[in-house]
Amino acid sequence: xxxxxxxxxxxxxxxxxxxxxxxxxxxxxxxxxxxxxxxxxxxxxxxxxxxxxxxxxxxxxxxxxxxxxxxxxxxxxxxxxxxxxxxxxxxxxxxxxxxxxxxxxxxxxxxxxxxxxxxxxxxxxxxxxxxxxxxxxxxxxxxxxxxxxxxxxxxxxxxxxxxxxxxxxxxxxxxxxxxxxxxxxxxxxxxxxxxxxxxxxxxxxxxxxxxxxxxxxxxxxxxxxxxxxxxxxxxxxxxxxxxxxxxxxxxxxxxxxxxxxxxxxxxxxxxxxxxxxxxxxxxxxxx
Amino acid sequence: xxxxxxxxxxxxxxxxxxxxxxxxxxxxxxxxxxxxxxxxxxxxxxxxxxxxxxxxxxxxxxxxxxxxxxxxxxxxxxxxxxxxxxxxxxxxxxxxxxxxxxxxxxxxxxxxxxxxxxxxxxxxxxxxxxxxxxxxxxxxxxxxxxxxxxxxxxxxxxxxxxxxxxxxxxxxxxxxxxxxxxxxxxxxxxxxxxxxxxxxxxxxxxxxxxxxxxxxxxxxxxxxxxxxxxxxxxxxxxxxxxxxxxxxxxxxxxxxxxxxxxxxxxxxxxxxxxxxxxxxxxxxxxx
Numbered sequence: 001x002x003x004x005x006x007x008x009x010x011x012x013x014x015x016x017x018x019x020x021x022x023x024x025x026x027x028x029x030x031x032x033x034x035x036x037x038x039x040x041x042x043x044x045x046x047x048x049x050x051x052x053x054x055x056x057x058x059x060x061x062x063x064x065x066x067x068x069x070x071x072x073x074x075x076x077x078x079x080x081x082x083x084x085x086x087x088x089x090x091x092x093x094x095x096x097x098x099x100x101x102x103x104x105x106x107x108x109x110x111x112x113x114x115x116x117x118x119x120x121x122x123x124x125x126x127x128x129x130x131x132x133x134x135x136x137x138x139x140x141x142x143x144x145x146x147x148x149x150x151x152x153x154x155x156x157x158x159x160x161x162x163x164x165x166x167x168x169x170x171x172x173x174x175x176x177x178x179x180x181x182x183x184x185x186x187x188x189x190x191x192x193x194x195x196x197x198x199x200x201x202x203x204x205x206x207x208x209x210x211x212x213x214x215x216x217x218x219x220x221x222x223x224x225x226x227x228x229x230x231x232x233x234x235x236x237x238x239x240x241x242x243x244x245x246x247x248x249x250x251x252x253x254x255x256x257x258x259x260x261x262x263x264x265x266x267x268x269x270x271x272x273x274x275x276x277x278x279x280x281x282x283x284x285x286x287x
Numbered sequence: 288x289x290x291x292x293x294x295x296x297x298x299x300x301x302x303x304x305x306x307x308x309x310x311x312x313x314x315x316x317x318x319x320x321x322x323x324x325x326x327x328x329x330x331x332x333x334x335x336x337x338x339x340x341x342x343x344x345x346x347x348x349x350x351x352x353x354x355x356x357x358x359x360x361x362x363x364x365x366x367x368x369x370x371x372x373x374x375x376x377x378x379x380x381x382x383x384x385x386x387x388x389x390x391x392x393x394x395x396x397x398x399x400x401x402x403x404x405x406x407x408x409x410x411x412x413x414x415x416x417x418x419x420x421x422x423x424x425x426x427x428x429x430x431x432x433x434x435x436x437x438x439x440x441x442x443x444x445x446x447x448x449x450x451x452x453x454x455x456x457x458x459x460x461x462x463x464x465x466x467x468x469x470x471x472x473x474x475x476x477x478x479x480x481x482x483x484x485x486x487x488x489x490x491x492x493x494x495x496x497x498x499x500x501x502x503x504x505x506x507x508x509x510x511x512x513x514x515x516x517x518x519x520x521x522x523x524x525x526x527x528x529x530x531x532x533x534x535x536x537x538x539x540x541x542x543x544x545x546x547x548x549x550x551x552x553x554x555x556x557x558x559x560x561x562x563x564x565x566x567x568x569x570x571x572x573x574x
Contacts, residue, residue: 046464047436094462148331175462178331178491180531205464208536244466249494249536249558256562262569271536275543278565282549285569 004034005072005167005199006058006089012066013053013222027053029222030067035201037166040193042202042213042230046244050222055171055203059089072166087116090160092170096152099159105147106131106140109158116163123162130158133196134188150181154188161192167199168192174209186212207234207248211269218245235266250274257281288320290357291485292342292374292453297351299337311337313509314351319453322483324476326500328490330531334509335489336379339455342487343374355453372401375451379458381442385430390421390441393430397449415448418481419474436467440474447478453485454478460495472499494535497521497556505532518554537561 013028028050035041045051056062057069060076071088074081093099102108109127118126131137134154144152153173160168170189174182186209192198202213210216216233218226220243226233234240237247237255247255254264254277262285268277299312311334319325329335340346341353344360344367353360353370360370378384387393394415398408416426419440425433430441439459446454456475460468472495479486490496496503496517503520505513507530513520521527524534524542533539535556541564544551552564 046466047434172462178531179493179533180330246465250540253537253540253558253561253565256558257565260562260566271539271543274540275547278540278544279547279549281565282551282568 003037004070005037006033006035006201007070008033008054008057008067009070010067011054011057011064011069013050013057013062014065015053026065026222028057028064031222031224033217033224035167035199037199038193038197040190040200040202040212040214041217042204042210042215043217043219044204044207044210044245045219046205049219049243051203051219052171053222054219055091055169055201058167058169058201059091060085061091087163088165089167089169090163090165092153092157092160092168092173094172094175096149096156096176099156100144100152103143104140105136105142105144105155108144108155109162112159112163126162126164127158130161131155133161133192134158135184135191148181149177150184153177153181153185157185157188157192161198165198167201169201169203171203172205173202174204174206182206182209207246211248218243220244231267231269234269237266254278288323290318291321291355292319293317293352293354294338294341295352295354297338297341297353298349299334299341299346300349301337303349311509312341315509315511317504317511317514319485319487321452321485322479323485324479324499324501325485325487326490326496326503327487327506328493328496328503328532329506330491333506333530335506336457337509338506339376339457339487339489342370342453342455343376344370345376372449373451374453374455375446375449377443377446377454377456377459379461381446382430382435382438385438385442385445388429389427390416390430390433391426393441394426394444394448397445401449411448411450412444415444418447418478419444420470436463436470439463439467439471443471443474450482451484452482453487455487455489457489458491459488460490460492468495491532493521493527493533497535505530517556521556522554 008031011028011031012026014026043051060082063077069076071085074085076085100108101111106127109130110123113123113126131140134157136154144155174185189200193200204210211230216230217224225243234247234251240247250268251266254266254268257264264281265277268274294315294317297312297315301309301311327335355370358366360366385393391412394412395408398411421440430438459471478484503517504511513523521534521538527534537558538556541551541555545553551568555561555564
């Protein structure tokens with residue numbers, strides 16, 4: 001594997017101060033993860049699995065109780081490096097309303113670079129570019145509160161892009177959006193990754209979103225339980241069920257057909273792939 | 288079937304006579320029957336929240352009527368009051384409205400306002416808590432000590448404790464993980480069955496509604512273009528996609544399967560139906 005942009009080593013974390021207490025519950029219990037530059041990694045898990053806690057470690061919002069987190073080789077526990085770390089890894093959160101500070105879209109996007117002391121001509125360039133990257137250029141002069149949820153979340157993403165991070169970590173960015181808003185945000189995320197080479201870590205509990213990533217990490221009880229391409233991870237239906245996660249409906253259907261004694265592969269993840277698997281099954285059995 | 292709640296030519300205009308004038312509801316005729324589990328689906332801005340706020344008299348129609356058991360809820364003070372108590376409304380993210388010192392007191396707030404005696408209030412609080420699976424120990428806690436899912440359930444219990452004959456919930460599963468979604472839907476189902484209560488759920492999740500509701504009402508642009516059983520609704524896949532709603536993944540897979548040339552039931556929308564349809568096509572019968 002090439003050099004990781006983010007790396008965790010035996011990362012452990014507890015919200016209570018556990019130095020003294022033995023046996024206090026660990027929210028993260030020994031996470032070893034390497035995020036490759038330019039990759040699109042989804043982290044899937046249910047509430048309490050530790051996925052949001054993990055996200056907050058990736059740019060030093062939280063610091064490990066044990067183990068290490070490195071961002072481009074910098075230890076997140078090193079206070080002197082914190083600004084550089086935050087510039088390298090930007091965060092987008094669940095609620096777009098909590099992330100928008102200005103009354104005009106382009107001013108909101110300019111907020112972070114202004115605070116970084118970027119010269120104004122450069123700010124202009126970055127804002128225009130960031131809005132173009134999320135497909136919101138035509139809304140530059142709009143008031144954010146009149147935008148839809150998906151549009152607001154794209155503005156929040158643009159605000160992070162304007163800092164020119166190498167990696168964006170998104171903590172359930174679509175949880176509060178309707179299906180159209182969700183699609184807008186996920187398309188934006190994919191475009192940032194594919195067209196601009198941005199490293200993306202997407203924390204989600206939506207399986208259909210996780211399925212879009214290049215790599216899927218499944219968390220349960222503070223540990224990584226599955227890690228691989230979505231097609232392979234989702235095919236492990238029993239292991240997903242064991243940690244109270246369901247497989248996507250497409251895979252679940254094929255799995256149930258297998259339980260009924262049919263020979264069906266479990267890698268038909270997308271609509272197209274699943275339809276093809278079913279078609280082949282029907283044709284084979286008739287022949 | 289006996290109608291319990293009806294709207295007749297219900298229209299609502301926000302900010303009439305100003306530049307912000309907006310026709311949120313356009314002559315909506317809707318009937319909810321006693322004991323029915325109804326799903327209202329529409330994207331953000333379709334008018335669904337405006338509609339449900341009329342159903343217990345929180346908003347007054349610009350024109351048209353809302354009838355509860357055949358009586359216009361605005362015909363007298365008593366009728367309006369009856370609507371407020373008989374039609375329970377759970378807002379989006381209701382957990383933000385918890386305010387009392389203990390969960391018990393919070394759930395008791397509604398029954399208290401109804402002027403019930405101590406013994407009856409206690410019975411209702413405990414029954415409501417049982418419906419949402421909160422045990423006695425939790426009742427004595429501060430709402431702020433609870434997990435997100437528990438808070439949501441406590442807020443729903445506060446409305447259930449008023450024992451409404453119509454329970455309306457606006458996006459009750461928003462932002463929850465799959466396990467949390469199943470639990471809340473199960474709790475609502477339990478109340479629905481035990482009391483033969485009418486349940487109206489507002490959602491933008493087609494999958495969720497398809498699994499739970501007897502009948503679906505599709506809202507778009509302040510009107511109801513389609514209503515009926517899920518199977519019937521999902522035959523309008525194309526129009527639903529154009530409204531930004533989409534159909535369940537399994538329905539999409541089966542459409543593709545038909546396009547490939549397989550003769551399968553086009554109105555399938557759950558994994559179980561799909562499995563049975565495939566087994567039937569293979570001549571194995573349902574399992």
